[in-house]
Amino acid sequence: MSEMKRTPRILDGIAIAGQIKAEVAVEVQALVARGITPGLAVILVGEVPASQIYVRSKVKTCGELRIFSEMLTPPETITTEEMLELIATLNAREDIDGILIQLPLPKHVNTKRLLEAVSPDKDVDGFHPMNVGRLQSGQPALAPCTPAGIMEILRRSDLPVAGQNAVIVGRSDIVGKPAAMMLLNASATVTVCHSKTVDLGSVTRKADLLVAAMGRPGFVTAEMIKPGATLIDVGINRITDAEEVDEFFPGDEDRAATFAKRGSVVVGDIHPAAFALAGAYTPVPGGVGALTIAMLMQNTVTAAKLRRGISLGNK
Numbered sequence: 001m002s003e004m005k006r007t008p009r010i011l012d013g014i015a016i017a018g019q020i021k022a023e024v025a026v027e028v029q030a031l032v033a034r035g036i037t038p039g040l041a042v043i044l045v046g047e048v049p050a051s052q053i054y055v056r057s058k059v060k061t062c063g064e065l066r067i068f069s070e071m072l073t074p075p076e077t078i079t080t081e082e083m084l085e086l087i088a089t090l091n092a093r094e095d096i097d098g099i100l101i102q103l104p105l106p107k108h109v110n111t112k113r114l115l116e117a118v119s120p121d122k123d124v125d126g127f128h129p130m131n132v133g134r135l136q137s138g139q140p141a142l143a144p145c146t147p148a149g150i151m152e153i154l155r156r157s158d159l160p161v162a163g164q165n166a167v168i169v170g171r172s173d174i175v176g177k178p179a180a181m182m183l184l185n186a187s188a189t190v191t192v193c194h195s196k197t198v199d200l201g202s203v204t205r206k207a208d209l210l211v212a213a214m215g216r217p218g219f220v221t222a223e224m225i226k227p228g229a230t231l232i233d234v235g236i237n238r239i240t241d242a243e244e245v246d247e248f249f250p251g252d253e254d255r256a257a258t259f260a261k262r263g264s265v266v267v268g269d270i271h272p273a274a275f276a277l278a279g280a281y282t283p284v285p286g287g288v289g290a291l292t293i294a295m296l297m298q299n300t301v302t303a304a305k306l307r308r309g310i311s312l313g314n315k
């Protein structure tokens with residue numbers, strides 16, 4: 001009997017982000033009714049174009065949800081000491097519940113010291129060692145936004161996690177490591193792969209749930225996945241070469257039109273040909289990336305509540 005080929009399910013990050021933002025808006029409304037307006041400070045150092053876009057989008061989303069926001073834009077030349085002073089001021093401010101330092105920072109600045117200087121209860125990025133430790137020990141914590149978004153996609157799409165073989169490709173502090181911890185806390189069997197992993201394909205082919213987060217366009221190919229697996233693509237890579245666009249998206253007229261208009265298209269870390277074999281997958285764009293800002297809004301409201309001893313409900 002010939003095998004039935006199923007159409008993979010597309011996990012719509014934009015729709016899920018919309019649901020989360022609507023829920024956050026209701027929470028904000030309830031807080032405002034009690035005289036509390038959650039506040040977020042976003043620090044953007046220098047003029048990295050992608051960071052500028054993300055930060056503007058964060059500030060705009062705050063406005064939509066009635067969260068107070070303040071954008072601080074020190075010059076590229078700011079020193080670690082000056083940044084520490086800025087963070088100390090924000091830590092002390094009563095109207096600020098969340099502090100976010102947009103990454104990456106310039107090389108001369110000590111990123112680790114700065115992330116550790118953010119008060120753990122205002123650490124809406126979940127990067128402070130205290131929050132990393134809380135996440136690791138399974139305690140409620142402000143958790144990094146992108147991996148938290150992955151968990152929301154899985155939960156809201158009713159995809160199983162407990163008992164699944166989850167393989168994460170990439171071990172960054174922002175995505176790979178916290179995603180591993182969250183999946184482990186949700187009872188998946190977790191393997192983390194990286195640049196030194198031997199015979200990567202033999203590991204990824206065992207994954208029921210594959211998270212690709214290493215920042216290399218189309219690195220995970222169709223041969224590296226188990227048919228029917230759930231594929232979560234965290235990569236956002238901009239390709240500017242026409243031949244490469246054609247190799248990634250042969251015959252895709254929409255992509256060709258985007259390329260003609262913008263001179264680039266975005267591709268994830270999973271090769272689009274692999275998606276055809278998946279049971280479900282997050283597209284790029286419109287998948288995990290869309291959740292990052294929604295989860296930041298959620299974390300800001302959580303921080304506002306925690307600081308005032310307000311119950312988080314069932315979270």
Ligand SMILES: Nc1nc2c(c(=O)[nH]1)N[C@@H](CN(C=O)c1ccc(C(=O)N[C@@H](CCC(=O)O)C(=O)O)cc1)CN2
Binds near residue numbers: 103286
């Ligand atoms: N302090 C932080 N810095 C950075 C984080 C972070 O969580 N905290 N993550 C990334 C950038 N980022 C948010 O800051 C972010 C990335 C992607 C998206 C997004 O909406 N992506 C879209 C596509 C965007 C595009 O076309 O370029 C998508 O995937 O659909 C939002 C926010 C690094 N820095």
